[in-house]
Amino acid sequence: MPGLIQSIERSSAVLRLLAAGPDRLKVKEIADSLGLAKSTAQSILRTLEHIGFVERDPRTTRYRLGRGLLELGSGGLDVNELRSRALDWADTLASRSGEEVRIGALRDGSVMVVHHVFRPDDSAQSMDTGSLLPSHATALGKVLLAYDPVAADTVARGALDAYTRRTVGSPRDLARSLAEIRSRGWGLSVEERAPGRAGIAAPVRTSGGLVVGAIGISGGTERLCDTRGRPRPALVEHVCDAARAISRDLAGPRP
Numbered sequence: 001m002p003g004l005i006q007s008i009e010r011s012s013a014v015l016r017l018l019a020a021g022p023d024r025l026k027v028k029e030i031a032d033s034l035g036l037a038k039s040t041a042q043s044i045l046r047t048l049e050h051i052g053f054v055e056r057d058p059r060t061t062r063y064r065l066g067r068g069l070l071e072l073g074s075g076g077l078d079v080n081e082l083r084s085r086a087l088d089w090a091d092t093l094a095s096r097s098g099e100e101v102r103i104g105a106l107r108d109g110s111v112m113v114v115h116h117v118f119r120p121d122d123s124a125q126s127m128d129t130g131s132l133l134p135s136h137a138t139a140l141g142k143v144l145l146a147y148d149p150v151a152a153d154t155v156a157r158g159a160l161d162a163y164t165r166r167t168v169g170s171p172r173d174l175a176r177s178l179a180e181i182r183s184r185g186w187g188l189s190v191e192e193r194a195p196g197r198a199g200i201a202a203p204v205r206t207s208g209g210l211v212v213g214a215i216g217i218s219g220g221t222e223r224l225c226d227t228r229g230r231p232r233p234a235l236v237e238h239v240c241d242a243a244r245a246i247s248r249d250l251a252g253p254r255p
Contacts, residue, residue: 024062093242099217104140139199143187146178147211198224202243206250
């Protein structure tokens with residue numbers, strides 16, 4: 001039987017201590033209360049601060065519980081923060097790929113588009129921000145489901161509506177597609193939601209590797225894929241580069 005992880009036990013004790021009273025505490029006070037070396041308590045607090053679970057007052061150097069704990073009960077990162085951190089990278093991706101860009105997050109089993117950048121040409125396009133997309137029939141959605149087993153199970157148990165003859169139609173096929181995404185780190189949809197349309201997407205992560213969203217491009221199948229339906233490598237690279245850049249911004253510098 002695997003042993004317990006002491007650092008997690010200690011981190012939990014720090015959080016419980018801070019939650020027990022209304023006053024902020026200094027590092028030494030926390031260390032003394034828990035019987036820890038001051039350096040150990042400092043390392044734990046720096047890590048908890050990095051992920052938003054505690055906050056440090058720069059004037060008094062005292063700690064209290066952080067806003068990150070609220071995210072545990074609200075479904076994760078606020079979509080407005082995801083959008084604000086991704087704006088510049090989404091514009092860059094649209095410029096590099098020549099295609100429209102969407103950033104999405106899961107909402108009740110569907111993909112909510114939190115940001116949409118038009119394809120950089122003069123063609124007529126409509127804004128999708130705020131709209132809901134089917135998660136099983138889009139690259140954005142399948143990427144999000146690949147890293148959320150609860151949502152994936154819920155979607156698989158529901159009606160997998162067929163938008164085209166290529167839409168994933170069974171729980172087994174969906175599970176296979178999600179496993180492929182986890183293996184290669186990005187997702188693809190080819191004419192699964194609409195004929196002649198394809199999409200490429202990659203996950204956006206925050207501290208610890210938690211997937212909080214996805215960014216992707218969509219456009220004509222002949223532009224995104226070769227004659228055998230395989231995505232063009234340069235476009236996959238552009239999408240993955242954008243996802244990694246946003247993820248770095250969300251996670252912040254290492255403590």
